[in-house]
Amino acid sequence: xxxxxxxxxxVLTGEHFTTxxxxxxxxxxxxxxxxxxxxxITPSSEIAEHIAIRLPQVKGHFVQFEDEIASxxxxxxxSWGGYKSMTATSGxxxxxMLENIGLGMMTETPCVIINVQRGGPSxxxxxxxxxxxxxxxKWGSHGDYEPIAITPSTVQECFDxxxxxxxxxxxxxxxVTVLMDETLGHMSEKLVIPKEEEIVRVNRKTPKVPPxxxxxxxxxxxxxxxxxxxxxxxRIMTTGLTHDERGYPVIDAEAQEKLVRRINDKIRLNKDKxxxxxxxxxxxxxxxxxxxxxxxxxxxxxVNRARKxxxxxxxxxxxxIWPFADDHIDKLADQVKKIIVPExxxxxxxxxxxxxxxxxxxxxxxxxxxxxxxxxxxILKEIERS
Numbered sequence: 001x002x003x004x005x006x007x008x009x010x011v012l013t014g015e016h017f018t019t020x021x022x023x024x025x026x027x028x029x030x031x032x033x034x035x036x037x038x039x040x041i042t043p044s045s046e047i048a049e050h051i052a053i054r055l056p057q058v059k060g061h062f063v064q065f066e067d068e069i070a071s072x073x074x075x076x077x078x079s080w081g082g083y084k085s086m087t088a089t090s091g092x093x094x095x096x097m098l099e100n101i102g103l104g105m106m107t108e109t110p111c112v113i114i115n116v117q118r119g120g121p122s123x124x125x126x127x128x129x130x131x132x133x134x135x136x137x138k139w140g141s142h143g144d145y146e147p148i149a150i151t152p153s154t155v156q157e158c159f160d161x162x163x164x165x166x167x168x169x170x171x172x173x174x175x176v177t178v179l180m181d182e183t184l185g186h187m188s189e190k191l192v193i194p195k196e197e198e199i200v201r202v203n204r205k206t207p208k209v210p211p212x213x214x215x216x217x218x219x220x221x222x223x224x225x226x227x228x229x230x231x232x233x234x235r236i237m238t239t240g241l242t243h244d245e246r247g248y249p250v251i252d253a254e255a256q257e258k259l260v261r262r263i264n265d266k267i268r269l270n271k272d273k274x275x276x277x278x279x280x281x282x283x284x285x286x287x288x289x290x291x292x293x294x295x296x297x298x299x300x301x302x303v304n305r306a307r308k309x310x311x312x313x314x315x316x317x318x319x320x321i322w323p324f325a326d327d328h329i330d331k332l333a334d335q336v337k338k339i340i341v342p343e344x345x346x347x348x349x350x351x352x353x354x355x356x357x358x359x360x361x362x363x364x365x366x367x368x369x370x371x372x373x374x375x376x377x378x379i380l381k382e383i384e385r386s
Contacts, residue, residue: 010058011196020158020184021046021088023191024114025054027162028086030199033112034060035085037074039067039093042126043182044116047088068093072100075111080238082229084166086112091120091133095140101175102141103240108217108225108263110169110204112162114178116185119344119370129182130370131293131344137177138322144260146267148172148274149322151179151292155189161319167202168274172266173224179321181344183294183373207234216247217259223266271323278317281307285314287383288336290329290353292318294373295342302342302379311383318349329356340382342366342374 011030018026025047028036036055038048048064055062061083065071068089075085089097094115104111119125120132137149148168152161162178169176205226207214211234219225225245228234237247242259244250267274281303282288289299296317306313316332318325329352332339339361341350350365357363366382368374 011193011199013193013195016191016193017188018155018191019046019186019188020152020155020180021116021186022050023155023158024088024162024178024180025050026191026193027159028112028166029054029058029060030159030193030196031084031163031166032201032203033084033086033166034058035075035078035083036060036062036087037065037071037078037085038087038089039065039071041068041090041093043118043185044088044090044114046185047114047116068096069100072097072104072113076100076104076107076109079109079111080230080236082232084110084170086114086166088114088116090116090118090126091130091136092123094133094136098136098140102143102145104175105141105145105147105263106143106240107238108173108227109175110173110227111175112165112169112178113175114162114180117179117181125371127182128371129294129344129373131181131295132348132370133179134321134345134348137179144264146264147177147322148174148267148320149177149179150276150319151321152184152319153293153296153317155184155187155191157319158184159191159193163199163201167200170202170204171224172270173204173227174263174267179293181293211235215245217243218245219262219266223262223269267323274320275323275325275328276319277325277328278315278319280315280317282314282316282332282335284312285336286312287314287338287340288332289313289315289340289342289379290318290332290349291315291342292321292349295344298374298376299342299379302376302383305376305380306383313383321349324352324356326356329353330358333357333360336361338362338364340364340366340379342379344368344370344373
């Protein structure tokens, strides 16, 4: 996004030619983000660089912290102060954030984390693509919680799905992760930013009762408690310990059962409102790809090539990674003879597809372990083995 187009308004309406990283930063601003706490890390650093320029223009706040641990702690605190907040990182930084992501789940603190994935483990391939953080988002912090994670496949979706992620965070009160990857973060494509009045923004529920009647963790029928803003006159007690509806620590099995079941069920019972997929040429498909992110772009190309050869192939693209699209996979397994899963890791989503397919059809993963994306030929070879 060129500097001459950067103007002091939240939504830069119109057409742009820009990268996924810049698009996600603009999506955050369009969603109403007013605080970014971060630490530079390849390949996500352009998000921080761009939003550092833009946030002050819209009366927001950007702070570069000493590390990722401070960054995630800061956005939790900013959220309790009434700001829509976010950070951006990559795999090693996400690893450092996991303890406080768990804190955000337990305290039901809305915020957004953008993870531009690179090859791992450890320092791995800082400048090259990976999709190896899928299970880290689901299981990385200890205890039972249900995350929401969304994975874009285009620059346009980097903008659109970042807005969706803020809306999910505000509606269900939890940290939400956008799982991008290096290829998408650094590629340039057309981005269309709609008019400000066309952008749907969701804001957290606030208390409708007077301060003396407010209980910070008393849920409504949707299992989500209204959230008071610190300093607004309401008494707030929040802790990572198991707590009651007042927010006070209660260290027993009964309180744990009640609280942890609720923070999981507020997502599980609403999964049909959260899960989003794209179906491409699946109506008559005999062979289906299941993929996501940059890998899904290649899979769509492989579908087109297969169709030219007379092979009835189709694609189920996962837009929501967590909660997982179990019902969509189960239905697909009834229809096709084989499911092929291209992913830039050693089989993280393939295992989930196998589980959800319930043994009703063959599931085969096509893996790359980081550093480059698949070629359509890589995937077509697996079709030809069928």
